[in-house]
Amino acid sequence: MTETFSTATEREESRRQPAETRRKGLRRRHAAERRFRLYGMFAISAGIFFLAALLFSVVGKGYTAFEQTTITLPITFDAAVIDPEGAREDDPRLLLTADYPELVEAALAETLEISPANGPEMREAMRMISRSSRVELRDVVLKDPAVIGETVNVRLLASADIDSANKGQIDLSVPETSRRVSDRQLEWMERLEALGLMQKSFNTGFFTHGASSRPESAGIGVAFVGTLYMMGVVLLLALPIGVASAIYLEEFAPKNRFTDIIEININNLAAVPSIIFGLLGLAVFIGLLGLPRSASLVGGLVLTLMTLPTIIIATRAALQAVPSSIRSAALGVGASKMQAVFHHVLPQAMPGILTGTIIGLAQALGETAPLLLIGMVAFVADYPASPLDPATALPVQIYMWAGEAERAFVERTSAAIIVLLAFLILMNISAVILRRRFERRR
Incomplete structure (x- = not known):
């Protein structure tokens, strides 16, 4: 009787062991599957995070380039500056070599109420205008020579520093010696904005201009x-x-x-x-x-x-x-x-x-x-x-x-x-x- 009972117990244990082994193996497989899913979710999340960080960095730094600061000035196309000898009909190349920055200086002096004889202030004011203004005014004259002798409102590109300051990219709370825009230029910017002569507009030049050493006039x-x-x-x-x-x-x-x-x-x-x-x-x-x-x-x-x-x-x-x-x-x-x-x-x-x-x-x-x-x-x-x-x-x-x-x-x-x-x-x-x-x- 005892032998029969022990034999039945051994059979029950032998049946129970394979079942327990199968359950352990099934739990291990389910755990491995869960870990694999977690690894996959982590990899996807990491990829999305780095992609979002890249896009945020690029877009955050680049979207401001699609706007450009311009300054509108009443330019008097003085014939005495552009063609002092009146020989442009005989030699049209004179229109290419005229001293157009002098016209910008005169317009700035009138608008900002600066004495043309004040050299330091005029140089500081001229640094607000892009050096490409010479090309812009030249193109205006070449397109329509009839403007010579007339006063026309012309939108000129602001310099890169003024553009950055107008976009809030320069910390103006630091001392004047630690930034590229002076206090006097900030006062002039406020004056131009009050007169409605300084504004931001869509930067079409970014899509139409070529390479340039001046960032404000550079394009793709x-x-x-x-x-x-x-x-x-x-x-x-x-x-x-x-x-x-x-x-x-x-x-x-x-x-x-x-x-x-x-x-x-x-x-x-x-x-x-x-x-x-x-x-x-x-x-x-x-x-x-x-x-x-x-x-x-x-x-x-x-x-x-x-x-x-x-x-x-x-x-x-x-x-x-x-x-x-x-x-x-x-x-x-x-x-x-x-x-x-x-x-x-x-x-x-x-x-x-x-x-x-x-x-x-x-x-x-x-x-x-x-x-x-x-x-x-x-x-x-x-x-x-x-x-x-x-x-x-x-x-x-x-x-x-x-x-x-x-x-x-x-x-x-x-x-x-x-x-x-x-x-x-x-x-x-x-x-x-x-x-x-x-x-x-x-």
């Missing part, structure tokens, strides 16, 4: 045009070459050692640092072929080489995702290999191809290192008329402004980053929209 217009030229070259070359290469390698090329080497090299090129492509462009396009340095064409060719691996890999992945039954069905009804690929396979792969292309272009849009090596870091103030003219690009412009010491260049650097990010977001949204549209057509 020239860099933006150079970027468009480069992206046009990349789109015209990288898209057809990349798609054609991917179609050949995936659909027509024989599977042998030679094509395996090509595929390996394409995958390796996608991981090559971008600066290497800059060295290649410097050696081949500029050194060997003799193309002009700093030209958008050279930048576009370099970025094309960098973008090709991305487009080829994305296109091949899109082609591989098309079911083989579509190829078999097309061939089964008598279509040739080319007809099956271009009439049936390629349309099915088009969403993936477009997505890969736009992602490759977005990557090229933000590249700086290869463009520095081919000379696109040059100071370019005039718009390029063609891809062969000297130009710069938006990322390079950001790089150059980031190295400037003046405070006003900081906000323009951040504003240019905002524009670049907006461009990248627009391209990615376009990729999503095009992908969904082509998927609906299928």
